[in-house]
Amino acid sequence: MILSSKYPYALAETLYSGQAFRWHPILNGEAHEGILDGVRVRLSQKEDGIHFSSESGDSFDVGFIKKYLRLEDDLQLIYSQLSSDTYFTQAKDLYEGLHILRQDPWECLVTFICSANNNIPRIKSLVKGLSETCGERIRDQFGYFYSFPEPVSISEIGELGLRKIGLGFRAKYVAKVAESVVRDEIDLKSFRFLEYQEALTELLKFPGVGDKVANCVLLFSMDKLQAFPVDVWIKRVLRENYLNDSDEPIPDTKLRDWAQIHFGEFAGYANQYLFHQRRLI
DNA sequence: ATCGAACCTCCAAT
DNA sequence: AATTGGAGGTTCG
Numbered sequence: 001m002i003l004s005s006k007y008p009y010a011l012a013e014t015l016y017s018g019q020a021f022r023w024h025p026i027l028n029g030e031a032h033e034g035i036l037d038g039v040r041v042r043l044s045q046k047e048d049g050i051h052f053s054s055e056s057g058d059s060f061d062v063g064f065i066k067k068y069l070r071l072e073d074d075l076q077l078i079y080s081q082l083s084s085d086t087y088f089t090q091a092k093d094l095y096e097g098l099h100i101l102r103q104d105p106w107e108c109l110v111t112f113i114c115s116a117n118n119n120i121p122r123i124k125s126l127v128k129g130l131s132e133t134c135g136e137r138i139r140d141q142f143g144y145f146y147s148f149p150e151p152v153s154i155s156e157i158g159e160l161g162l163r164k165i166g167l168g169f170r171a172k173y174v175a176k177v178a179e180s181v182v183r184d185e186i187d188l189k190s191f192r193f194l195e196y197q198e199a200l201t202e203l204l205k206f207p208g209v210g211d212k213v214a215n216c217v218l219l220f221s222m223d224k225l226q227a228f229p230v231d232v233w234i235k236r237v238l239r240e241n242y243l244n245d246s247d248e249p250i251p252d253t254k255l256r257d258w259a260q261i262h263f264g265e266f267a268g269y270a271n272q273y274l275f276h277q278r279r280l281i
Numbered sequence: 282a283t284c285g286a287a288c289c290t291c292c293a294a295t
Numbered sequence: 296a297a298t299t300g301g302a303g304g305t306t307c308g
């Protein structure tokens with residue numbers, strides 16, 4: 001199956017820019033494999049577009065992949081809205097076609113709780129451990145793989161089980177969030193229909209979710225392109241390029257407010273490009 | 282309100 | 296070889 005799009009798509013940059021943690025290169029980097037909605041998916045970028053295959057073939061909705069990849073995003077519009085910022089423009093010239101992904105909110109929430117005070121290899125290994133411990137074991141033509149666990153499955157292994165996987169102090173948070181989602185029948189998918197501020201307020205009620213994690217979840221899974229996660233890398237970018245080095249430290253939420261006003265409705269796209277550029281220095 | 286320490290774990294750098 | 300410091304943060308006092 002070939003997915004075509006009007007706009008350039010930097011597939012590898014997108015899959016490995018630290019927003020999703022279950023993709024890995026296969027066939028000497030020719031293609032990428034991940035698990036979406038309990039299905040193993042392979043993607044590769046060719047001249048004529050992004051090639052996509054999975055065992056369920058066409059029965060696996062192509063529309064699903066298109067949504068996941070945000071193929072419909074109007075990059076020209078987004079670029080033009082951000083073009084007055086010279087640092088964004090620099091990053092854009094380097095990584096043209098880099099996209100935000102639209103992930104599953106539950107998986108996104110859990111993985112970004114796991115991201116606290118962790119580096120990317122650690123986050124990946126935790127998500128892998130989680131999936132292999134309480135995800136569903138599924139077989140396809142290439143062998144076995146594991147779906148990302150449902151809230152019930154995580155709540156069943158509890159804090160102790162999560163500690164065994166290596167979540168550390170995050171185990172308590174993930175366990176509580178899983179229990180809460182199960183008990184209160186919270187439909188995270190519906191958060192996407194809330195306004196940014198309202199969804200943010202709701203997410204902040206979860207233990208282990210502060211402003212940074214909430215904004216990641218909003219941006220990467222809830223269609224809030226104005227979300228602006230303030231992490232150490234973005235702080236470096238802001239400090240180095242936009243603020244006086246001599247200034248005293250500014251609280252993260254203030255930095256976010258400033259950035260959202262400065263960059264506007266696509267602040268999250270600016271965030272991803274600046275983050276990606278700074279991280280690869 | 283604001284601020285710093287503490288929190289699990291892993292691993293690279295002393 | 297043991298120890299320290301830091302990693303895409305949040306909570307608690």
